Amino acid sequence: MxxxxxxxxxxxxxxxxxxxxxxxxxxxxxxxxxxxxxxxxxxxxxxxxxxxxxxxxxxxxxxxxxxxxxxxxxxxxxxxxxxxxxxxxxxxxxxxxxxxxxxxxxxxxxxxxxxxxxxxxxxxxxxxxxxxxxxxxxxxxxxxxxxxxxxxxxxxxxxxxxxxxxxxxxxxxxxxxxxxxxxxxxxxxxxxxLGRWPAGEALGLARIERPADAWPRVEIVMNHAGADGRLVQALQTQGVDGLVAAGTGNGTLSRALDAALRDAEAAGVKVWRSTRCDAGPVMDLPGLLPSAGALSPVKARIEMILALLGETS
The missing domain is CATH 3.40.50.1170 (L-asparaginase, N-terminal domain)
Structure with missing residues (x-):
């Protein structure tokens, strides 16, 4: 019954x-x-x-x-x-x-x-x-x-x-x-x-109440052979609010892409490093751009959107 x-x-x-x-x-x-x-x-x-x-x-x-x-x-x-x-x-x-x-x-x-x-x-x-x-x-x-x-x-x-x-x-x-x-x-x-049921602290529905067309724009860029940072520069001209870099390995970036991302960060764009690998965290090391931890690029993007919504609510 x-x-x-x-x-x-x-x-x-x-x-x-x-x-x-x-x-x-x-x-x-x-x-x-x-x-x-x-x-x-x-x-x-x-x-x-x-x-x-x-x-x-x-x-x-x-x-x-x-x-x-x-x-x-x-x-x-x-x-x-x-x-x-x-x-x-x-x-x-x-x-x-x-x-x-x-x-x-x-x-x-x-x-x-x-x-x-x-x-x-x-x-x-x-x-x-x-x-x-x-x-x-x-x-x-x-x-x-x-x-x-x-x-x-x-x-x-x-x-x-x-x-x-x-x-x-x-x-x-x-x-x-x-x-x-x-x-x-x-x-x-x-x-x-086998493990534990997931738990966490809820941000609450109020965090995502802003009209959808006014949510922060966060894009993902990838490190790869020949990554020169021009995509980052183009996104800046379009008013991007945040960038998640899907780096190679432990969030590593080509020198040109790293320089472009640092310029974007200096201009007020939030920047995090993730990895294009299927698993594993990105270490948060001194002198490097901020890490997204163990979040995949797509989840890091969501986390950044939620963070930016919280900053402007």
């Missing part, structure tokens, strides 16, 4: 998990965000006995994720978690920017209840879609005793929002935890805890 506190709310945002193709054999030529979240639930009969509610927050391919959708999603998650009967929230999402959305929600909400993002690498019309299993697993995670924080449930593994990265363009197990620190595994519907 379900109790009043066992309600799981499913928020749909589109993505491949809701995508369709003309033929079942087409796993790449599909159109994302075609099915509603209710359709996704109907494809998982094993969830029929659970207390569930479904709400469509957005319907887009996650490569097109934007600030205004993040605002609506964060507000929807906050509102649902505030309901005493809600045990947790599941978000269906596209894989392309899933790690960014997860990190934003973690920093803004840091929820005591579980918020579980899930997705799929194959469309719903595929011969062997992975979305139904991932959605089933995500609901199990949201309902697990002690579950908390923002996590990603995908291919039987549960990742911390701060650790998760998409590391493969095609495989159904496309996500990894940057330093191998899995939160849990889902095995035949049972959640086996």
């Amino acid at each position: 379900q109790t009043a506190a066992d309600l799981i709310v499913i928020l749909g945002t589109g993505g491949t998990i809701a995508g369709t193709a003309k033929t079942a054999s087409d796993g790449v030529g599909y159109t994302a965000a075609q099915l509603r979240v209710e359709d996704l639930l109907a494809a998982v009969p094993a969830l029929a006995g659970r207390s569930l509610e479904a709400l469509q927050v957005a319907q887009l391919d996650s490569k097109d994720m934007d600030f205004s959708t993040w605002q609506r999603l964060a507000a929807a998650v906050h509102a649902q978690l505030a309901r005493p009967e809600v045990r947790g929230v599941v978000i269906t999402h596209g894989t392309d920017t899933l790690e960014e959305t997860a990190y934003l929600l973690h920093r803004v909400l840091a929820p005591a209840k579980p918020v579980v993002l899930t997705a799929a690498m194959r469309p719903a019309t595929a011969l062997a879609p992975d979305g139904p299993q991932n959605l089933f697993d995500a609901v199990q995670v949201a309902a697990a005793p002690g579950a908390a924080g923002v996590v990603v449930a995908f291919a039987g593994r549960v990742h911390d929002a701060t650790q998760v990265r998409k590391t493969h363009s095609y495989r159904v197990d496309a996500f990894e935890s940057a330093d191998g620190a899995l939160v849990a595994r889902v095995e035949e519907g049972a959640v086996r805890l």
Whole structure:
């Protein structure tokens, strides 16, 4: 028997998990965000006995994720978690920017209840879609005793929002935890805890209330052979507010790129160094530009946007 506190709310945002193709054999030529979240639930009969509610927050391919959708999603998650009967929230999402959305929600909400993002690498019309299993697993995670924080449930593994990265363009197990620190595994519907549920201090919804078109502009530049810094100079002329440098190795930068970034910093642009490597921190050493720590370039960009929003709120 379900109790009043066992309600799981499913928020749909589109993505491949809701995508369709003309033929079942087409796993790449599909159109994302075609099915509603209710359709996704109907494809998982094993969830029929659970207390569930479904709400469509957005319907887009996650490569097109934007600030205004993040605002609506964060507000929807906050509102649902505030309901005493809600045990947790599941978000269906596209894989392309899933790690960014997860990190934003973690920093803004840091929820005591579980918020579980899930997705799929194959469309719903595929011969062997992975979305139904991932959605089933995500609901199990949201309902697990002690579950908390923002996590990603995908291919039987549960990742911390701060650790998760998409590391493969095609495989159904496309996500990894940057330093191998899995939160849990889902095995035949049972959640086996391996680490700790993520926790943190919430910045609060007020941090992201500014109209989306007025958010700070933060861009990512990459160090590579021949990086000469001209892109940094061009971005300065366009009024960029912050720059994250995806450096090589331990955040290393060519002399020309380093010089251009230092000039930008001197002109008032916030500058951080990250790494284009799949994992590992950037050491904060004397004489070097500030480090983004262990954050990937895309997560460092979100962190910088939130910091700049805080400075001007």
